Amino acid sequence: MPTAIELLETRLGTDWSAIRRARAQTESLVGDLSSALVDLHDAAFSVVVTGSLGRGEATEGSDADWVLLVDGPSDPAHALLVREIGTRISNLVAKDVGPTGTFGDIVDSHQLVHYIAGTRDSNENLTRRILLLSESRALTNPLVRERVIRNVLARYVVYDRSVQSRSGRRQVIPHFLLNDVVRYWRTMASDYASKMWERRRQGWGIRNVKLRFSRKLLFIWGLLASFAGELFAPPELRQLEKDDEFYLRLAELIRELTDVTPLDLLARVVLETEDNDIADAIFTSYDQFLAVLADNEARMKLEAVRFEESLDDATYASLRDASQRFREGVTRLFFDAHPALKSLVRDFGVF
Amino acid sequence: MRPIGFSTGALAKGDFATGLLLQRVFVQIDAVELSALRDGELAGLVDAIPDLDLSRFAYVSFHAPSRLQTLDEETVFELLLRLPESWPIVVHPEILRTPALWRELGRRLCLENMDNRKTSGRTLDELRQLFDAFPEATFCLDVGHARQIDPTMVSAILMLREFGERLRQLHVSDVGPRGDHLPLGATARSAFSRIAAYIADDCPLIIESIVAAEQIEREIETVSSVFASEQ
Numbered sequence: 001m002p003t004a005i006e007l008l009e010t011r012l013g014t015d016w017s018a019i020r021r022a023r024a025q026t027e028s029l030v031g032d033l034s035s036a037l038v039d040l041h042d043a044a045f046s047v048v049v050t051g052s053l054g055r056g057e058a059t060e061g062s063d064a065d066w067v068l069l070v071d072g073p074s075d076p077a078h079a080l081l082v083r084e085i086g087t088r089i090s091n092l093v094a095k096d097v098g099p100t101g102t103f104g105d106i107v108d109s110h111q112l113v114h115y116i117a118g119t120r121d122s123n124e125n126l127t128r129r130i131l132l133l134s135e136s137r138a139l140t141n142p143l144v145r146e147r148v149i150r151n152v153l154a155r156y157v158v159y160d161r162s163v164q165s166r167s168g169r170r171q172v173i174p175h176f177l178l179n180d181v182v183r184y185w186r187t188m189a190s191d192y193a194s195k196m197w198e199r200r201r202q203g204w205g206i207r208n209v210k211l212r213f214s215r216k217l218l219f220i221w222g223l224l225a226s227f228a229g230e231l232f233a234p235p236e237l238r239q240l241e242k243d244d245e246f247y248l249r250l251a252e253l254i255r256e257l258t259d260v261t262p263l264d265l266l267a268r269v270v271l272e273t274e275d276n277d278i279a280d281a282i283f284t285s286y287d288q289f290l291a292v293l294a295d296n297e298a299r300m301k302l303e304a305v306r307f308e309e310s311l312d313d314a315t316y317a318s319l320r321d322a323s324q325r326f327r328e329g330v331t332r333l334f335f336d337a338h339p340a341l342k343s344l345v346r347d348f349g350v351f
Numbered sequence: 352m353r354p355i356g357f358s359t360g361a362l363a364k365g366d367f368a369t370g371l372l373l374q375r376v377f378v379q380i381d382a383v384e385l386s387a388l389r390d391g392e393l394a395g396l397v398d399a400i401p402d403l404d405l406s407r408f409a410y411v412s413f414h415a416p417s418r419l420q421t422l423d424e425e426t427v428f429e430l431l432l433r434l435p436e437s438w439p440i441v442v443h444p445e446i447l448r449t450p451a452l453w454r455e456l457g458r459r460l461c462l463e464n465m466d467n468r469k470t471s472g473r474t475l476d477e478l479r480q481l482f483d484a485f486p487e488a489t490f491c492l493d494v495g496h497a498r499q500i501d502p503t504m505v506s507a508i509l510m511l512r513e514f515g516e517r518l519r520q521l522h523v524s525d526v527g528p529r530g531d532h533l534p535l536g537a538t539a540r541s542a543f544s545r546i547a548a549y550i551a552d553d554c555p556l557i558i559e560s561i562v563a564a565e566q567i568e569r570e571i572e573t574v575s576s577v578f579a580s581e582q
Binding site: 158 | 466500502
């Protein structure tokens, strides 16, 4: 069955080859990584990848952002396993996971489920939780990843309910989830500025471009997932008699979307508008972004470009222009073309 | 009141006679599952059935071996075929290696959803595939297994929505991280109460919690309370 992106490609008569190659590269690498870890299956944990692998956008130069997601009793052996997993992954994906410590470590589901907002929800915890929802994939035992996601969504959707309306109409938009999605997007944007300050703009170019494209795409996924009760709900959801079942099924509807890549989910919504210009603005520009990341030479230029020379650097300048087309396409989708999104953002997204 | 009782293996591992005896003193017990979880127990239990006094039980089912270790599939099948036709035969999917053979059991075959140690029959999709292969089979919802896979229990609700007409009995216990059957803890009770309303009033409750004799009555009360019928 063709994906939403493939249907859009056909409709526009275009060729988003970088998106397609990235998808194929992802499947190949995920297959290799899963095979390399197959003997490490365990009922209590899942090796989960996020980043480009989670989004289905891996290129030759991608790293493997991964965690050992534990949902069960603690065991000192987990620390030994992390080392073994790291070795096996680095044998297949040479690039390091980065200095922040957010990845390549044990993540206990307890914190993801219980520390949502409040003083104990660190930046790292927020990041891990939102990435788990928006761009994760299991290399081993997918049922553990699914189980943790269900528990996280239960917090957001089932246990956090508004005061019932006078009309008796149920709250379909989970405010808690939506607020956290927005909070994460603003945190990413602020963290970008913070990192540029701390690292004296080292790696500025590629971080800037990623913020404009893939980080923004995560926010878009989060908005669409938060609006799932209005955008994607089957008719029988609203007809459910019991409130408890309604909220459980709403959470499950959102959970199903955690298995859809952000780009695919965006494509589903774009398909509903029949607006080819919007589709072209969004996906052609994103295809251009992935094409640059897949080109080692262009990627290295992006990593090396200096802030003061940005507008004179052809690689950065063309991607900046593409990001503006991407933003324009998304903005038109949300505020002009789609029948529901504008009022959803107006009613729930700001105040 | 739903029929309620224990699986004999939960009260006395490998000893069905003791498992039955321990339940006889409780008037509220009117259901039983005769258990031959290890295939080595199967022949002895099947041979003993004609001499067992099961008259006080309104509901009787049979739990087939969970794995094939000392017996081959056909031998297990032939032994199970000797059971009274009215008894559901609760089966773990992994022993169903020759589907055409087991389809002969029709509605007697009662498929149980599995825990996270297994590789099939755990989720809604996996159960769909099983019921496609065994279209006449009935369903044993193991709520502990379901909760282990999905602690929110929405998967169990969806299983009941889709396979409710096949539902023959529940297995009830808490399930530990290593698949061990435990008495119902507080979070398990809370989770199971979420699905009680979706269970038919006459659906038998077969308790699999491994408890000592002195804990039997308390566990019956706990399970009865969690799954109290709506009057």
